[in-house]
Amino acid sequence: xxxxxxxxxxxxxxxxxxxxxxxxxxxxxxxxxxxxxxxxxxxxxxxxxxxxxxxxxxxxxxxxxxxxxxxxxxxxxxxxxxxxxxxxxxxxxxxxxxxxxxxxxxxxxxxxxxxxxxxxxxxxxxxxxxxxxxxxxxxxxxxxxxxxxxxxxxxxxxxxxxxxxxxxxxxxxxxxxxxxxxxxxxxxxxxxxxxxxxxxxxxxxxxxxxxxxxxxxxxxxxxxxxxxxxxxxxxxxxxxxxxxxxxxxxxxxxxxxxxxxxxxxxxxxxxxxxxxxxxxxxxxxxxxxxxxxxxxxxxxxxxxxxxxxxxxxxxxxxxxxxxxxxxxxxxxxxxxxxxxxxxxxxxxxxxxxxxxxxxxxxxxxxxxxxxxxxxxxxxxxxxxxxxxxxxxxxxxxxxxxxxxxxxxxxxxxxxxxxxxxxxxxxxxxxxxxxxxxxxxxxxxxxxxxxxxxxxxxxxxxxxxxxxxxxxxxxxxxxxxxxxxxxxxxxxxxxxxxxxxxx
Numbered sequence: 001x002x003x004x005x006x007x008x009x010x011x012x013x014x015x016x017x018x019x020x021x022x023x024x025x026x027x028x029x030x031x032x033x034x035x036x037x038x039x040x041x042x043x044x045x046x047x048x049x050x051x052x053x054x055x056x057x058x059x060x061x062x063x064x065x066x067x068x069x070x071x072x073x074x075x076x077x078x079x080x081x082x083x084x085x086x087x088x089x090x091x092x093x094x095x096x097x098x099x100x101x102x103x104x105x106x107x108x109x110x111x112x113x114x115x116x117x118x119x120x121x122x123x124x125x126x127x128x129x130x131x132x133x134x135x136x137x138x139x140x141x142x143x144x145x146x147x148x149x150x151x152x153x154x155x156x157x158x159x160x161x162x163x164x165x166x167x168x169x170x171x172x173x174x175x176x177x178x179x180x181x182x183x184x185x186x187x188x189x190x191x192x193x194x195x196x197x198x199x200x201x202x203x204x205x206x207x208x209x210x211x212x213x214x215x216x217x218x219x220x221x222x223x224x225x226x227x228x229x230x231x232x233x234x235x236x237x238x239x240x241x242x243x244x245x246x247x248x249x250x251x252x253x254x255x256x257x258x259x260x261x262x263x264x265x266x267x268x269x270x271x272x273x274x275x276x277x278x279x280x281x282x283x284x285x286x287x288x289x290x291x292x293x294x295x296x297x298x299x300x301x302x303x304x305x306x307x308x309x310x311x312x313x314x315x316x317x318x319x320x321x322x323x324x325x326x327x328x329x330x331x332x333x334x335x336x337x338x339x340x341x342x343x344x345x346x347x348x349x350x351x352x353x354x355x356x357x358x359x360x361x362x363x364x365x366x367x368x369x370x371x372x373x374x375x376x377x378x379x380x381x382x383x384x385x386x387x388x389x390x391x392x393x394x395x396x397x398x399x400x401x402x403x404x405x406x407x408x409x410x411x412x413x414x415x416x417x418x419x420x421x422x423x424x425x426x427x428x429x430x431x432x433x434x435x436x437x438x439x440x441x442x443x444x445x446x447x448x449x450x451x452x453x454x455x456x457x458x459x460x461x462x463x464x465x466x467x468x469x470x471x472x473x474x475x476x477x478x479x480x481x482x483x484x485x486x487x488x489x490x491x492x493x494x495x496x497x498x499x500x501x502x
Contacts, residue, residue, distance in 0.1 A: 027057070027058060027059075027060065027086075027087045028060070028085060028086050028087065029086060029087050029089055030082075030086045030087075030089060030091055030092065032089075032090075032091035032095070032110060033086070033087065033089030033090050033091045033092065035091075035108070035109075035110070036089065036090035036091055036094075037089075037090065039108070039202060040090065042201070043200075043201065047236070047237050048237075050236070050237045050238045051089070051090075051237040051238065053238055054237065054238040054239055054240065055073070055239070055240075056087065056088035056089070056239060057087050057088070057089070058087070059087075059088075060084065060085050060086060060087060060088070061074055061076070061079040061083055061084050061085075061088065061124050062079070062084040062085050064124075065077075065078075065079070070286075070287045070306070070308065070312065070314075071286055071287070072286075073241070073286055074124050074125065075124075075125050075126055075127035075128060076123065076124050076125070076126055079123065079124060083123070083124075088124070091110065093116045093120060093121075094112050094113050094114075094116060095110060095111060095112060095113070096113070096116075096120040096123055097113075097119065097120060097224065098111045098112075098113060100119075100224045100225070101113040101115070101117075101223050101224045102191070102192045102208075102223040102224070103115055103190070103192050103208050103210060103223040103224075105195070105206065105207065105208050106206075107205070108202075108205075113223075113224075114207075114208060114210065114213075114223075115190065115210075115213075115222055115223060115224075116230075116231075116236075117222040117223075117224050117226040117228075117229075118132055118133075118138075118222075118226050118227070118228045118229070118230055119222075119224055119226040120224075121230050128318075128320040129320075131319055131320040131321040132228055132230075132320045132321070133227065133228075133343075134321050134343055135228075135320060135321045135322050135323060135343055136322075136323055136329075136340065136343040136345075137218040137219060137228065137322065138218070138219055138227045138228045138343060139219055139227065139343045139344045139345065140185070140186040140187055140217065140218050140219025141183070141186050141187040141188070141189060141217065141219035141220065141221055141227070142219070142221075142227075142344065142345075142346060143186075143219070143344070143345045143346070144182060144183075144186045144219075145183075146346050147345070147355045148354075148355055149354060149355055149356070149438070150182075152437040152438060152439055152440075153439045153448075154173075154178070154181075154182060155170060155173070155437065155440075156170065156437065156439045156440045157181075157439075158173065158174070158177050158178060158181055158182075159171055159172065159173055159174070160172065160174065170440070179212060179215065183212075183215070183217060184215070184217060184253075185217050185218065185252070185253035186217050186218065186219050187215060187217025187218055187219035187220030187221065187227075187228070187229065188212035188213070188215040188217060188220055188221070189211075189212050189220075189221040190210055190211070190212040190213050190215065190220060190221060190222055190223055191210070191211045191212060191223065192208045192209065192210060192211075192223055193209050193210070193211045194208075194209045195207065195208055195209060196209050210223075215229070216229045216231050216232050216235075217229060217232065218232045218253070233249055233250075235249070240284075241283070241284060241286065242283035242284045244300060244304075245283045245288075245298055245300040245301075245305060246278075246283060246298060246300075247262060247265055247266075247271070247274065247298050247299050250262060250299040250300075254299075256453075256456075256457065256475075257453045257456075257457065257475050258331060258332075258452050258453060258456055259331050259332075259456065259460070260456070260457050260460055260470060260475070261299070261460055261464065263470065264457075264460045264461050264464045264466065264470045265299070265464055265466075267466065267469070267470070268464055268465055268466020269296075269465065269466050270296045270297055270464070270465065270466060271466065273295060273296035274296050274298060277295060277296065280295075281293060281294045281295070282294070286306065287305075287306040287307065287308045287312075287314075287318075288301065288305045288306060288307050288308070289307075289308050289309070289310060289312075290307060290308070290309055290310075290315065290388045290389065291309075291310060291388075291389075292310060295389075296389075297385065297389075301385065302325065302382065302385055303319075303322050303325055303326075304318065304319055304320065304322060305318060306318035307385060307388070309388060315384050315385060315388050316381060316384055316385050323339055323343070323378075324378060324381065325378060325381045325382045325385070326339055326378060326382070327339060327370065327374075327375035327376070327378040327379045327382075328375070328402075328406060328463075330406075330456065330459045330460065330463060331456045331459070331460075333356055333357070333358065333451075334356070334358065334360075334362075334413055334417070334451045335358045335362040335410045335413055335451070336406045336409065336410055336455075336459055337357055337358045337362075337364045337369055338364055338369035338370040338371075338372075338374075338375050339369065339370050339375070339378070340357055340368055340369055340370075341368060341369060341370060342368070345357070345368075348365070348368045349365075350365050351365075352432070357369050360417055360421075360432075361414055361417070362410045362411075362413065362414050362417075379399060383395050383396075383399070386398070398465055401462055402459075402462045402463050405458060405459055405462035405463075405471070406459060406462075409451075409455040409458050409459055409480070410455075412450070412455065412480055412481070412484060413450055413451045413455055415484060416446075416447050416450045416451070416483070416484050416487055417447065419443075419447075419484075419487045419488055419491055420443055420444065420447045420487065421433075422491055423443045423490070423491050423494060426491075426494060426495065426498070428443070428491070428494035428495075428498070429441040429442075429443050429444060431444055442490060443487055443490045443491070443494075446483050446486055446487045446490065447483075447487060449479075449483050450480055450483045450484060450487070453475055453479070454475055454476060454477075454479040454480040454483065455480055457470050457471065457474070457475040457476050458470075458471045458476045458477055458480065461476060
């Protein structure tokens, strides 16, 4: 009872803050959210404090819809009466569409969902939620776990190894390892496997048991069937646009060595300006005005944000699709290739039956990727952002260099693939020609390093206008050619050993 009384007293303090005590803005809370705060400010004070500092706690949906079109952060044209005029609180998010949530459960007299999904956020942000469904990030879980090459790769990387009788044996998969490795960023499939009763400070309470939880991966499969997690970028419970616009958020998954975007950004000229001048930037402004709110792009400026010039003219529309400003897919597969047409890659297959939108010689499979004309349209959208700070010649020459880097790194991967093909053809390693795993032997790992690490690093150094050493000695061209020569030496060694046996 003492804890319950203390919780009630502290909840009144928090509610007072929201209602105007101590100079905070006066705002109406729903009775349900007030009930939520009555316990959770005690059990989860960090979450409550984060929410209290959020825009959700200070602006109602109705107020958000009153803003001028370019200043609006809510894309819904209408919101139900019970939600429109109250703060977006605990209950307003965790009670949505309970009939469609497998993780919905009775909690202190209310029906509550554990997870707030993109389809729930679509109540107020339908345009953003719809755009995200067409984003390759939304399909990050299925594109990974449904890909047979990934299954072979993760078997080699994540499965347990046993050394016995002079040999290494790859053992079984461990899902807990999967959850905290590749699926940490790509997302897990969250499923309800039962219920459990816990003895809490407020008595015995029943909760659903969730497999694959916790996770905030970009392609998480939620218990309502939706894909993705808005909190991957707008981290709960502040759901901050400021956080989503800062490169630190993207760095959580884009740090390498397979995708060293953040590392390249930090040492680039853009990153240098950001590090020096970020205190002068306004990361919360909507729209985001070049030269006024920021003077060097972050990841969001190039890929997501609504960017305008000083006269309020739109340079780039807000987008949660992200790839609508990208013409090339630079990483994740052996060859950089035109961006996929469809974000769902389940049906992608090349002529050899591999789940790749490119052939093993680097040629794109045309039916699955953008046409040159579509690529040019997306490049033009990106160039518009670049041109807000740089001359046309500067920008055009940058993209000429990027195209050249893509061509050269793909070409050297072709040569590495030729050498590996000779190794398979000689039956020196059991790979593609033998129907085996193409990642589990030494030469195959050398080949993988060429494109997964070193070619990728080189491309990012070129694409992000800086980080020159990441394209040369810091996992760049030097290591690419070094692995290529090592791969050739491996082939020569295999051939020499075979000659000796004969």
